[in-house]
Amino acid sequence: GAGVSQTPSNKVTEKGKYVELRCDPISGHTALYWYRQSLGQGPEFLIYFQGTGAADDSGLPNDRFFAVRPEGSVSTLKIQRTERGDSAVYLCASSSTPRTSGHNEQFFGPGTRLTVL
Amino acid sequence: QQQVKQSPQSLIVQKGGIPIINCAYENTAFDYFPWYQQFPGKGPALLIAIRPDVSEKKEGRFTISFNKSAKQFSLHIMDSQPGDSATYFCAASRTTDSWGKLQFGAGTQVVVTP
Numbered sequence: 001g002a003g004v005s006q007t008p009s010n011k012v013t014e015k016g017k018y019v020e021l022r023c024d025p026i027s028g029h030t031a032l033y034w035y036r037q038s039l040g041q042g043p044e045f046l047i048y049f050q051g052t053g054a055a056d057d058s059g060l061p062n063d064r065f066f067a068v069r070p071e072g073s074v075s076t077l078k079i080q081r082t083e084r085g086d087s088a089v090y091l092c093a094s095s096s097t098p099r100t101s102g103h104n105e106q107f108f109g110p111g112t113r114l115t116v117l
Numbered sequence: 118q119q120q121v122k123q124s125p126q127s128l129i130v131q132k133g134g135i136p137i138i139n140c141a142y143e144n145t146a147f148d149y150f151p152w153y154q155q156f157p158g159k160g161p162a163l164l165i166a167i168r169p170d171v172s173e174k175k176e177g178r179f180t181i182s183f184n185k186s187a188k189q190f191s192l193h194i195m196d197s198q199p200g201d202s203a204t205y206f207c208a209a210s211r212t213t214d215s216w217g218k219l220q221f222g223a224g225t226q227v228v229v230t231p
Contacts, residue, residue, distance in 0.1 A: 031216050042123070043130070043161065055220065060177045091160055095216070106219065108153075108160030111179030 002026070004109035006092050012115045013082055021077040021112045025094030032075050034067055034089040043091050049075060065100060082116045089113050120144055121209050123222025130197055138192045138225045140207035144169050145188070147209040149217060152181065152192050155204045155224075164205070165192075197229045 005024040013019050025032050030051055035043035045059040049069045057067070064082075069075040079086055093106040122141045140150075148169055153161035160229055161170045167174045167181045167190065174181045178195040204224045210217040 002168075033218060040224070042121075042208075042224050043219070045218045045220070048216070048218050051217065056214075059218075093129075104217070105151075105163050105166075106217070108162065110158065110160050116213075 002029055004107050006090075006109040006112050007114060010113045010115075012013065012117065014117050015082060015084060015088030017116075019079050019082055021079075021090050021114070023075045023077070023094075023109060025073065025075070026093070026107055027097075029094035029096050029107075030072070031104070031106075032069060033073070033093040033097045035079050035093065037089040037091055037111065038069065039088070040103055046077070046090075054116075063112050079100075079114075081089075084116050087114055087116045119223065120220040121207060121222040123207050123225060125225060126223070127226040127228070129228045129230065132198060133152050134197050134229070136194045136197055136201075136227050136229070137162070138205055138227070139189065139206065140191065140209075140222050141187075141189045142209050142220075143188065144209070144211070144220075147220075148212050148216075149210045150181070150183065151208050151210075151219070152188050153206045153208060153221075155172050155206065161206060197203070197227075199229050202227060202229050 029052045032049040034046040048056040054070045062079045067077045087113040091111045093108045095104040095106045151166035152164045154164045155161045165176045171195040182192040183190045208219040
């Protein structure tokens with residue numbers, strides 16, 4: 001079946017502009033995560049959705065970042081007034097409802113490379 | 118602050134060698150320790166994972182060793198092949214924390230020469 005898809009694959013924007021990054025999770029996966037990966041670093045957690053609600057947004061760096069998942073499937077990460085420091089690869093991951101044994105594998109998309117000029 | 122420290126940053130081995138990547142953590146509440154493999158332009162993919170009640174786990178040529186008392190774990194790639202050249206990330210998570218949001222190490226770039 002199809003994996004996690006993210007669009008666009010690349011986004012170049014100018015400082016101060018608004019951008020939206022889209023994530024299509026694996027069908028039926030209720031959990032969705034956004035991570036940010038800076039050059040030469042590991043992914044850093046941004047936000048976690050369980051269904052339609054943002055259950056944990058503790059990783060969002062500031063209020064310029066916002067994410068939605070209105071129907072419990074597709075999610076959009078929104079960045080206002082972009083800054084050069086926002087340049088990174090934004091990764092989306094999804095997983096199915098955890099069993100009582102705990103962890104379910106997170107499946108990652110290919111990411112969106114955001115470049116802010 | 119990085120909750121999982123990973124070393125080395127990079128390493129080069131010859132085909133057939135055994136690259137070893139080490140990770141350390143501080144939070145004793147972590148209860149799941151996966152390793153991810155990432156190729157350029159791709160997202161990370163789960164390679165192998167271990168829970169703290171097990172000291173070693175093998176899947177194919179990949180082995181995780183886990184030392185709970187030292188709060189360290191490592192990945193060994195047996196009989197490494199050029200196709201194993203990739204960036205490897207260790208990670209840790211807590212079952213009760215957002216259904217396992219992952220804390221990643223900084224990554225190790227592994228190059229396996231023919």
